Amino acid sequence: MLVLPGAKALDVGIAAHVFAKRPSMPYDVRVCGERAGTIDGWNGLAYAVDHGLETLAWADTVLVPGHRNPADTTTPPGVITAQRAAHERGTRIAAISTGAFTLAAAGLLDGRRATTHWHYTRVLREQHPRVDVDENVLFVDAGQVLTSAGAASGIDLCRHLLRRDHGVALANQVARRLVSAPYRSGGQAQYVPRSIPEPLGDVFAATRAWALEHLDDDLTLTALARQANVSARTFSRRFAADTGITPMQWVLRARVDRARELLERTDLAVTRIAELTGLRSDTSLRRHFGALLGTSPSAYRAAFRE
Known part of the structure; x- marks a missing residue:
């Protein structure tokens, strides 16, 4: 340093x-x-x-x-x-x-x-x-x-x-040790416009935390908005203004992130990891994994352990 x-x-x-x-x-x-x-x-x-x-x-x-x-x-x-x-x-x-x-x-x-x-x-x-x-x-x-x-x-x-x-x-x-948010992508907006009410940001933070505990559920835009107690249109617009990405893009990245952790820490089959992360199938997991990380789940696991 x-x-x-x-x-x-x-x-x-x-x-x-x-x-x-x-x-x-x-x-x-x-x-x-x-x-x-x-x-x-x-x-x-x-x-x-x-x-x-x-x-x-x-x-x-x-x-x-x-x-x-x-x-x-x-x-x-x-x-x-x-x-x-x-x-x-x-x-x-x-x-x-x-x-x-x-x-x-x-x-x-x-x-x-x-x-x-x-x-x-x-x-x-x-x-x-x-x-x-x-x-x-x-x-x-x-x-x-x-x-x-x-x-x-x-x-x-x-x-x-x-x-x-x-x-x-x-x-x-380390995030747990620091009591900090477990997932914030680099593309998230650093400056939130003051037109977004602060209490709503708190609600959305709680919704994101809830979503991380329910990644294997059917996390549709409607389900997220219902949990946040706002309309789907309001949730989508203000979520994007707050984070810089859409709600479903955030969910996808969180799911791939969780898949990475399972690949690192367990011997679970790729199909089972896809189920646990809400990606449903190994085909879907491989497609999104490749799009976001440029590699396959199996290659990632092998490289990490090596």
Whole structure:
């Protein structure tokens, strides 16, 4: 984790907490700065780090928390050089919130789709016109380089890294530990229009949680709207405005996500997994699995276990 002056405590804490050193977590975490010592943070906080930029040569993944006033902050030349060298070696580099400005300063986002906190998307676009800035998502996975929106979406990004590295089961285990939503796709809207009443969002959150417990049921739009106690038309329109996808697209992704976990953790036949996830048949499971993940359930299981 690369901590720079002005680093936001929540962003630093998210990365440290998600990848916390525990027996169940297969990561070795080191915190570094431009040099070892004390780094001034934000709102009177400071960070004592034991490592300097040489740590980027050791790491397989570099996480860059956000920092205050990114529009007026100049990234130190040594940080830019270290990032570029790490990227050239194949190191994965991910930014939380305004940490995207640090990656952009090194040219790592040029020609790539990226995001940052919605308050700074316009500034990022103006300062770095070669970056394809998407202000309507929680995070962007561009392969070797990843970026997220502000604050809590850093949790979604970090859990996405867990899913990439070690599968759905570990990511869901961490979600339970953090008491966070078990499933939020990167394409979900980061900024909800104020015209959507807050209590309705709460109801929809409860409906999504209910749906995750009933994936093997017939989850039609009508059934979801009935559970949310609104009309199907209202539910569909406001669900899409809240999440960025339609209700049935969300259900499909949740079902495939559950299928991934069952493939990872059980020896159940693909046909049985299709039944348990509401996809009904192995043909349907294979079709949707391939469309969303680009592989088959059997190949996924074999690759994960290998």
